[in-house]
Amino acid sequence: MIAYLVTIAILVSIAALVGLALNLQWGQAGLVNFGVVGFVAIGAYATALLAPQIGWFPAMLVAGALSAILSAGLALLSIRLEENYLAIVTIGFGEVVRLVILNEGWLTRGALGIADIPRPFASLGQAIGGDTVFIVFALALVAVVFALLECMARSPFGRVLRAIRDDATVTAALGKNVFALRVRAFAVGGAVMGIAGALHAFYLTYIDPSQFTPIVTAYAFMAVIAGGRGSNFGLLIGACSIMALLEGTRFLKDFVTVIDGVQLSALRLGLIGAGIVLLLILRPQGLAPEPKRRAADLLSNDERAA
Amino acid sequence: MTAGPLLEVRDVAKRFGGLAALDGCSLALEAGQVTGLIGPNGAGKSTLLNVMTGLVRADRGSVLFEGRDVTAVSAHRFPALGMARTFQIVRELGSLTVFENLLVAPRLQTGEGVVASIFGRRKWWAEESANAQKAKALLDRVGLFRLADHPSGGLSGGQKKLLDLARALLLEPKLILLDEPGAGVAPPLKIEMIRLIRELKAEGVSFGLVEHDMHLVGELCDRVHVMAEGKRLVSGTFEEVSKDRRVVEAYLGVAA
Numbered sequence: 001m002i003a004y005l006v007t008i009a010i011l012v013s014i015a016a017l018v019g020l021a022l023n024l025q026w027g028q029a030g031l032v033n034f035g036v037v038g039f040v041a042i043g044a045y046a047t048a049l050l051a052p053q054i055g056w057f058p059a060m061l062v063a064g065a066l067s068a069i070l071s072a073g074l075a076l077l078s079i080r081l082e083e084n085y086l087a088i089v090t091i092g093f094g095e096v097v098r099l100v101i102l103n104e105g106w107l108t109r110g111a112l113g114i115a116d117i118p119r120p121f122a123s124l125g126q127a128i129g130g131d132t133v134f135i136v137f138a139l140a141l142v143a144v145v146f147a148l149l150e151c152m153a154r155s156p157f158g159r160v161l162r163a164i165r166d167d168a169t170v171t172a173a174l175g176k177n178v179f180a181l182r183v184r185a186f187a188v189g190g191a192v193m194g195i196a197g198a199l200h201a202f203y204l205t206y207i208d209p210s211q212f213t214p215i216v217t218a219y220a221f222m223a224v225i226a227g228g229r230g231s232n233f234g235l236l237i238g239a240c241s242i243m244a245l246l247e248g249t250r251f252l253k254d255f256v257t258v259i260d261g262v263q264l265s266a267l268r269l270g271l272i273g274a275g276i277v278l279l280l281i282l283r284p285q286g287l288a289p290e291p292k293r294r295a296a297d298l299l300s301n302d303e304r305a306a
Numbered sequence: 307m308t309a310g311p312l313l314e315v316r317d318v319a320k321r322f323g324g325l326a327a328l329d330g331c332s333l334a335l336e337a338g339q340v341t342g343l344i345g346p347n348g349a350g351k352s353t354l355l356n357v358m359t360g361l362v363r364a365d366r367g368s369v370l371f372e373g374r375d376v377t378a379v380s381a382h383r384f385p386a387l388g389m390a391r392t393f394q395i396v397r398e399l400g401s402l403t404v405f406e407n408l409l410v411a412p413r414l415q416t417g418e419g420v421v422a423s424i425f426g427r428r429k430w431w432a433e434e435s436a437n438a439q440k441a442k443a444l445l446d447r448v449g450l451f452r453l454a455d456h457p458s459g460g461l462s463g464g465q466k467k468l469l470d471l472a473r474a475l476l477l478e479p480k481l482i483l484l485d486e487p488g489a490g491v492a493p494p495l496k497i498e499m500i501r502l503i504r505e506l507k508a509e510g511v512s513f514g515l516v517e518h519d520m521h522l523v524g525e526l527c528d529r530v531h532v533m534a535e536g537k538r539l540v541s542g543t544f545e546e547v548s549k550d551r552r553v554v555e556a557y558l559g560v561a562a
Contacts, residue, residue: 151424156409156417156434159402163410166399173359173393174411175385175477176418184420230401295405295454298438 006131008247010203013138016239017196018216019223020142020149020232025189026221027229028158030165031075031182032087035094036220039067039190041212042097043197048114048207049107056120060198064191071190075183094214102209113208117201138199142236145192150232152188154291161185162230162290219246222276228286237287245272310373312337312481312512313358313389318367319536320353327353328364329536335481340503340513342527342544344520346557349533351516352394355485358514359384359391371481385413390474394485394516398466400459404450407458407469408441409434411476437476444472448502464495471502481512488519500525520548532556 018040025031043063050059078089101108108114119125125133152158163171164178172178201207219242227238249268256264279286311334320328328350335341343351356362358369360381368377371387384390399407415437416422417430445451448468453461458469467487474482487503488496496519503513503526517523523530524544532540532547534556540547547553 148424151427152420155423155427156415156430157420157423159406160410160415160418162402163399163407166401167397169361169381170393170397170399171410172380172382173361173384173391174473175382175413176410177382181418188420290401292403292455293406293409295403295438295442295451298405298409298434299442 003131006135008243009135010138010199011247012240012243013135013142014196014200014203015219015223015243016142016236017145017192017199018220019227019235019239020145021189021192021196022220023224023227023230023232023235024149024152024161024192025186027224027231027235028153028165029161029182029185030083031186032083033090033186033189034087034214034217035074035090035092035097036193037212037214037216038090038094038097039071039193040197040200040216041101041209042070043067043194044201044207044212045101045108045114045197046194047198047201048117051118051201052116056118056202060195060202063198064194067194067197068187068191071193072183072187075186091214094217098209098212101212108209111209113206115206117205117207119202119205134203138203141195141199145195146232146236149192150291153230153232154293157181157184158291159293222272225276226279226287228288228290230290231286231288234286234288241287242272245275311335312372313514314370315354315358316368316370318354318357318364318369320350320357320362320364326536328357330367331533331537332367333531333538333541335512335514336529337480337512338507338510339528340507340515340526342523342530343514343516343533344518344523344530344547345533345539348535349556350536351533352485354533355391355483355514355516358483359389385411385477385479388478388480389483390477390479390481391483392467392470392474392485392487394489398458398461398469400457402458403455404445404458404461404469405438405441405454408444408473408476409437411473412437412440413477440476441472444475448472449498462492462495463490464492464499467491467499468495468502471499475506475511479511481514482506484513484515484517486517486519487515488517488522496522524548 018036022033022036025033046063046066047059050062074093078086102110119134120137121133160171160176160181164181168178222242223235223238226241227234249271252264313335316332318328318331331350331354343354345351353362357364360379364377368375370376371389376387399410415430416426416433422430442451445454450465450468461469487499491499500522507513527544530542530544530547531538532553539556540550540553
C-alpha cells in the first residue's frame with residue numbers, strides 16, 4: 001500500500017509540473033496549448049538519450065532547454081494567430097512529435113522505447129530505498145518550480161501576462177510588446193514541460209511513444225480548470241484532486257458489485273468528466289483565486305507584506 | 307519641440323475590402339489644445355484614431371508626431387514617443403484590480419523580464435512602489451481609489467472610462483487620444499470627465515477626441531474637425547462648424 005501511495009505521489013508530482021507549465025501559458029497568458037504532451041515527450045526523450053552519457057542533471061537541464069527552444073520557435077511561428085488557430089497548430093505539433101518519435105527508430109528506437117534510464121541519486125537510492133529518495137527528489141523539484149513560477153506570477157511579468165490575456169490590444173496600446181511577452185511565457189512553460197518529461201523518464205526508467213498520448217494534455221487542462229485559471233496554488237490542489245479521482249475510482253470495484261470491473265473502468269473517465277462539469281457549474285472560478293496585488297502592499301512600501 | 311502641429315495626418319487612405327473607411331484624409335492636432343473629431347457614423351473617425359496610434363496600418367499617406375514620421379511604427383511603441391489613447395468601448399483589463407490596471411501601464415518595468423521577475427525583485431519592488439504612489443495620486447484624482455482593490459470588470463461604464471484615462475495618464479503622454487470619452491457615462495461622471503480634461507489641458511497635456519456628444523465637444527474643444535466619408539469636411543471652432551451648412555447636410559444626409 002505504501003508503495004502504491006508513493007507511486008501516486010510521484011504521478012501527482014509529474015502532473016503538477018505539467019499543470020504548472022500550462023497554468024503559465026494558458027491560465028495566466030491566455031495562450032491555448034493543446035500540444036502539451038509533445039513538449040513533455042521531448043523532455044522525456046532528451047533525458048532518456050542523454051542521461052546515460054552526460055549524467056542526469058545536465059540531461060534534465062538540456063531537456064528543459066530543448067523544450068523551451070522548441071516552444072519559443074513554435075510560438076514565433078504561430079503566436080500571431082488568433083486563439084483558435086494557435087490551438088490547432090499546437091494539436092498538430094503534439095501529433096508530429098509522437099509520429100517522429102515512433103518513426104525515427106535510429107534515434108528513439110521507435111515503438112520499442114528506451115529502457116534503463118538512470119535515476120537521480122541512484123547510489124543513494126540503493127542504500128536507503130529507491131522510492132524514498134525518488135519521492136523526495138520529485139517533491140523538491142515541484143517545490144522549486146512552484147516557488148519560481150509563483151514569484152513570476154506575482155511580479156510585473158505575471159501581471160502583464162494577465163493583462164494580455166484580458167485584452168491584447170489594450171496592452172499593446174499601453175506600450176507593451178505583446179508578441180515578445182507571449183513568446184517568453186510560452187518558452188518558460190515549455191521549459192517546465194520538458195523538466196516534467198525528464199521526471200517522467202527518471203521515474204519509469206523506460207519510455208515509449210504509447211506513454212505520450214493526448215490524454216496527458218487533457219489531464220493538464222483538467223488540473224488548471226479545477227484549480228482555477230491563473231492560480232498556481234489552486235493548480236496543485238487541482239492536480240492532486242484529478243489524480244486522486246483517477247486513482248481512487250480504481251477501488252470503486254471493491255464496493256460496487258452491480259457492474260463488473262471493465263464497465264467500471266469505462267465509467268471512471270466519465271465520472272471525472274462529470275466532476276469537471278459540476279465544478280464549472282458550481283465554482284467556475286476554480287478552487288483557488290488568482291493572486292492579486294493589494295494597493296496597500298505597495299503603498300506601505302513594506303516588502304514583507306508581499 | 308518642433309514647430310508645426312503636434313500630430314499631423316497627411317492624405318491617409320484605408321480600405322477594408324470594398325469599403326473606403328478613409329479616403330485621402332488630412333488634418334492636424336495642435337499642441338496645447340483639445341481637438342475634436344466629429345462626424346456621422348461611418349465617417350472614419352475611429353479608423354483614423356487607429357491609424358494615428360499604429361493599430362491599423364494606412365494604405366496610403368503618412369502620420370507625423372512632432373514632425374517625425376510614425377506611420378509604420380508599431381502600436382506598442384507609441385507610449386514611448388509620448389502618445390496614449392483610450393478606447394471607445396471600454397476595454398478594461400477585467401480580471402485585474404483597478405490598481406493593477408494602472409500598474410501595468412508604466413514603461414520600462416524591470417519586473418517584466420523573465421529572469422528579473424525572480425532575481426531582480428529588490429529593483430522592481432522599488433519601481434513598483436514609486437509607480438504605486440503615482441497610481442494612487444491618479445486614482446485619488448479621478449475618485450476611484452476607494453475601489454483600488456476591486457476587479458475592474460465590476461466598475462460602471464463611466465468609472466471604466468475614468469480608469470482608462472487614468473491608465474493613459476500614467477504613461478505621462480504629451481498627447482492623449484480619447485475615443486468617445488462620454489459614451490455610456492452617467493451625467494455626474496460626465497461633468498467630472500470634463501473638469502478633469504480641462505485641468506489636464508491646463509497642465510499642458512494635449513487631447514484629441516472622437517465624440518458624438520455635442521455638449522461635451524462644445525464644452526471642451528478648442529478646434530473641431532468634421533469628417534464625412536473618410537475625409538475632412540470642415541474645420542474651425544465648434545460654433546463655426548455647427549453653423550456650417552455642409553456639416554448639417556453631412557449629419558442629416560441631405561443631398562448636396
